[in-house]
Amino acid sequence: xxxxxxxxxxxxxxxxxxxxxxxxxxxxxxxxxxxxxxxxxxxxxxxxxxxxxxxxxxxxxxxxxxxxxxxxxxxxxxxxxxxxxxxxxxxxxxxxxxxxxxxxxxxxxxxxxxxxxxxxxxxxxxxxxxxxxxxxxxxxxxxxxxxxxxxxxxxxxxxxxxxxxxxxxxxxxxxxxxxxxxxxxxxxxxxxxxxxxxxxxxxxxxxxxxxxxxxxxxxxxxxxxxxxxxxxxxxxxxxxxxxxxxxxxxxxxxxxxxxxxxxxxxxxxxxxxxxxxxxxxxxxxxxxxxxxxxxxxxxxxxxxxxxxxxxxxxxxxxxxxxxxxxxxxxxxxxxxxxxxxxxxxxxxxxxxxxxxxxxxxxxxxxxxxxxxxxxxxxxxxxxxxxxxxxxxxxxxxxxxxxxxxxx
Amino acid sequence: xxxxxxxxxxxxxxxxxxxxxxxxxxxxxxxxxxxxxxxxxxxxxxxxxxxxxxxxxxxxxxxxxxxxxxxxxxxxxxxxxxxxxxxxxxxxxxxxxxxxxxxxxxxxxxxxxxxxxxxxxxxxxxxxxxxxxxxxxxxxxxxxxxxxxxxxxxxxxxxxxxxxxxxxxxxxxxxxxxxxxxxxxxxxxxxxxxxxxxxxxxxxxxxxxxxxxxxxxxxxxxxxxxxxxxxxxxxxxxxxxxxxxxxxxxx
Numbered sequence: 001x002x003x004x005x006x007x008x009x010x011x012x013x014x015x016x017x018x019x020x021x022x023x024x025x026x027x028x029x030x031x032x033x034x035x036x037x038x039x040x041x042x043x044x045x046x047x048x049x050x051x052x053x054x055x056x057x058x059x060x061x062x063x064x065x066x067x068x069x070x071x072x073x074x075x076x077x078x079x080x081x082x083x084x085x086x087x088x089x090x091x092x093x094x095x096x097x098x099x100x101x102x103x104x105x106x107x108x109x110x111x112x113x114x115x116x117x118x119x120x121x122x123x124x125x126x127x128x129x130x131x132x133x134x135x136x137x138x139x140x141x142x143x144x145x146x147x148x149x150x151x152x153x154x155x156x157x158x159x160x161x162x163x164x165x166x167x168x169x170x171x172x173x174x175x176x177x178x179x180x181x182x183x184x185x186x187x188x189x190x191x192x193x194x195x196x197x198x199x200x201x202x203x204x205x206x207x208x209x210x211x212x213x214x215x216x217x218x219x220x221x222x223x224x225x226x227x228x229x230x231x232x233x234x235x236x237x238x239x240x241x242x243x244x245x246x247x248x249x250x251x252x253x254x255x256x257x258x259x260x261x262x263x264x265x266x267x268x269x270x271x272x273x274x275x276x277x278x279x280x281x282x283x284x285x286x287x288x289x290x291x292x293x294x295x296x297x298x299x300x301x302x303x304x305x306x307x308x309x310x311x312x313x314x315x316x317x318x319x320x321x322x323x324x325x326x327x328x329x330x331x332x333x334x335x336x337x338x339x340x341x342x343x344x345x346x347x348x349x350x351x352x353x354x355x356x357x358x359x360x361x362x363x364x365x366x367x368x369x370x371x372x373x374x375x376x377x378x379x380x381x382x383x384x385x386x387x388x389x390x391x392x393x394x395x396x397x398x399x400x401x402x403x404x405x406x407x
Numbered sequence: 408x409x410x411x412x413x414x415x416x417x418x419x420x421x422x423x424x425x426x427x428x429x430x431x432x433x434x435x436x437x438x439x440x441x442x443x444x445x446x447x448x449x450x451x452x453x454x455x456x457x458x459x460x461x462x463x464x465x466x467x468x469x470x471x472x473x474x475x476x477x478x479x480x481x482x483x484x485x486x487x488x489x490x491x492x493x494x495x496x497x498x499x500x501x502x503x504x505x506x507x508x509x510x511x512x513x514x515x516x517x518x519x520x521x522x523x524x525x526x527x528x529x530x531x532x533x534x535x536x537x538x539x540x541x542x543x544x545x546x547x548x549x550x551x552x553x554x555x556x557x558x559x560x561x562x563x564x565x566x567x568x569x570x571x572x573x574x575x576x577x578x579x580x581x582x583x584x585x586x587x588x589x590x591x592x593x594x595x596x597x598x599x600x601x602x603x604x605x606x607x608x609x610x611x612x613x614x615x616x617x618x619x620x621x622x623x624x625x626x627x628x629x630x631x632x633x634x635x636x637x638x639x640x641x642x643x644x645x646x647x648x649x650x651x652x653x654x655x656x657x658x
Contacts, residue, residue: 068624072461101521105512112517166508174458174465174525176489178505 003309007316022325024285027276029329029380030336032271033373034366037337038345041367043260045344050256051249053128053189054198056220057229058234059252060085061244065217071172074098075216075244085221090232092224095122096216098118098206102169104199106157113153113197115167117206124218126398129173129187129200134187136161138398143202146184150195154186171211179209187346221246279387287391290314298403307396314392315385322384330377334370334387341368410414418595434545439582441574442540446476447610452638453645454634458526462626472647478539482646482656483524491657496533497648499566504653511653520568526617527597527630531568542567553578569596580604580611587588 011018051057065073075081078096085094098117103110120139124130129140129148139148147165159165161183171177181201190193207213216298223232229248238244246342250257290297300310344365430438447473456467468485481494491506509574519531543559550556559572575584582632586599597620601613616632646652 068626070624072627073525103512103514103518103521105510107506108513110515110518112515112521165508166512168503168505168508171521174460174464175486176492176505176524209635219579266444299639313580 001385003312003316004320006313007320010317011320014289014293017292018321021282021285021289021321022328024282025322025325025380025384026329028274028330029326029377031274032331032376032380033330034212034336035267035271036334036372036376037366037368038340038364039264040369040372041337042364043264044367047249047253047256049190049259053132053191054194055249055252056126057223057226057249058221058233058236058245058246060219060221060240060246061217063243066245066247069217071170071174074172075218076083076214078214078216078219080217081219081240083245084250085219086235087136088232088236088239090224090228092120092222093125093221094221095119096203096219097123098203098210098211098273099208099217100169100213102167104153104157104167105163106159106163106165108158109156111153111156114201114203115169116198116200116205117203117205117210118200123200125220128189132189133185134188134189135181138185139200139202141202142204143184144203144205145179145181147181147199147201148185149183149189149199149347149407150197151186151188152192152196153199154183156196159183169210170217171209175209175211177210273382279383282384282387283390286318286388287323287394289387290391290395294395294398296402297398301340301400301403311392311396314389315389318388318392319384322381325384326377328381329380330373333376334368334373337366338368338371340366415616423432434547434557435540437557437576437581438540438543438545438559441576441583442476442581444582444610446473448476449640449643451638451641451643452634453636454632455525456526457626457631457633458524459489459629459631465525472643474643474645479533480531480652480656489524493653493657494533495648495650495653499538500654501530501533502650505619509654511650527620527625527628539572541565543572543622548573554584577604582613597621608637610639612637612639615626626631 060075062075075096082094087093095118100115100117102113102115104113104115107113118139119128120130120141120143124138134151137146139146154160157165163183164180165183165213166178166180168176168178187195207215210252221232221236225230233246233248237244240246299309301307323373342365344363346363409625446478451473452471454469454471456469458465458467459586466485467483467489469481470480473479477496477498479494479496483489483492492506495502495504501516501519502511504511514530520529522528523530523533539559541562542559542565546558546560548556548558555576555578557574557576560565561573568590569588570593571589573587573589575586576582576585582604583599583601585601588599590594590596597618600617600619601619602615603613604611605614606612612634614637617635618630619630622627629658647656
């Protein structure tokens with residue numbers, strides 16, 4: 001306790017040096033907390049965007065569809081899949097979809113794209129299609145040949161709400177399918193490629209025109225708790241049997257998950273470099289402050305204070321300064337993380353780059369996770385105290401007479 | 408006497424070599440004659456196309472008019488649901504007319520690799536098949552008593568999709584017997600067999616074409632084209648090879 005008392009006295013006595021140390025460490029703690037919150041938050045946002053806009057948390061397909069996505073590997077009995085999913089616990093919503101590659105033809109030109117039959121009401125809960133409406137109206141059951149398409153596809157085909165276009169494609173029986181469609185609504189999800197190719201019709205109409213009655217390319221399932229996507233998918237697999245495959249977004253969007261992981265690794269490597277720099281800055285600064293107090297250490301040794309006692313006093317000083325700094329930095333970083341969690345940072349100036357990477361939003365919220373903030377504070381505390389140990393030990397080994405005469 | 412024998416043998420050898428050189432066409436000649444034999448000056452055909460998948464069989468009937476290797480017109484006549492759909496190919500461009508939507512659509516380049524009418528043939532097959540001699544370098548990979556074996560590699564900057572084509576050519580008819588298509592990684596993608604060569608006037612022609620895709624996603628698929636009637640080198644109205652023909656000759 002006596003060492004703590006001396007340490008506090010010394011911190012007060014060397015107020016300017018203490019203040020500089022606290023500011024330096026508090027600033028770096030703030031940086032670490034905020035950088036981690038931003039990295040985690042932006043990754044979570046990118047993933048949730050990518051998953052929730054259209055692909056969904058869980059997809060059910062025929063077991064061979066992912067490797068061989070042909071008309072031979074469809075879900076040929078949506079009724080039976082529907083019954084199983086409906087009785088599986090932990091599921092908030094689900095619906096079948098049928099995706100088909102077709103040729104859209106406006107008056108001006110023809111463009112290849114994906115025509116998908118959806119159940120409009122259920123789809124509202126499963127994806128952000130309805131929420132992405134920009135002009136006209138979203139689909140309803142029984143809409144017939146009314147079309148809901150991406151703004152970029154509409155631009156390429158030069159069609160507006162209320163105008164007509166046609167499509168030609170291949171039905172489930174490999175027959176020729178074609179019809180005239182009327183634009184009901186135009187959406188903008190922000191996923192550029194998706195908005196440039198995707199168009200939707202009511203599945204009832206799609207089934208009639210494509211001979212797809214009771215068929216689907218896949219089901220989308222929304223778990224009651226999206227974090228439970230993996231166990232719910234495993235449960236579905238055990239109930240659906242070997243003909244079908246339920247996969248969570250971690251598998252269906254493996255590429256994006258891997259990309260985020262690589263990005264995180266590079267993020268932490270960058271932080272590690274910053275830490276090394278901080279470590280040496282604190283070490284050098286502590287070196288200077290400890291050696292500036294060499295005469296004091298020499299006098300203490302001359303009056304009989306043992307090296308161990310001086311070591312404990314200096315370490316206590318270091319720990320108190322580090323503790324104060326990381327608490328201050330943690331609070332500031334935490335407040336920033338909390339604020340930008342509720343008021344996301346907007347990168348409107350780099351919207352084009354975001355589009356190139358297929359990212360939906362240029363506004364990124366930070367993650368606000370108290371446990372992660374405490375972890376970062378602990379890391380900074382260890383780093384700060386660790387960087388002072390060498391100068392302290394080194395100064396403590398100097399003989400008293402040399403220390404007294406130290407200039 | 409010995410000198411005379413040697414001289415006779417030498418002359419015989421020279422004559423034999425010369426006659427062989429005259430009888431064996433060059434590889435480029437083989438490819439060009441194969442193309443000419445497949446297309447003719449003009450051709451009118453009635454065809455049946457049978458598409459088999461794991462899920463069943465689908466039959467289509469159609470009529471085709473072609474002039475040279477660059478222009479052709481196809482009209483679907485069966486089944487009734489698809490009857491009247493027409494296709495026009497001029498050089499490397501392709502249009503289709505669909506009576507149900509009363510619209511003529513130019514097939515964009517991005518759709519060229521899509522299936523044609525749900526079969527194992529692609530739109531690109533209809534457009535590109537005719538320009539093998541222009542788009543590929545041919546080399547003789549082997550030969551036996553009945554067939555030449557040709558390897559075709561794309562010329563630099565040729566707008567083609569295949570990394571290599573291997574063609575078995577019948578020596579008797581100078582017609583393809585089997586064509587194997589490989590992608591750029593050297594994987595076999597599909598095999599097209601030309602079977603049952605029959606005479607049509609002075610011309611011989613394979614009357615059964617069998618396309619067997621090798622890719623995983625088309626496992627169990629097979630498309631057969633059966634030529635039921637063909638007339639070669641007869642007069643064909645130029646009106647078939649205009650965009651107006653798509654609607655005009657739809658019915």
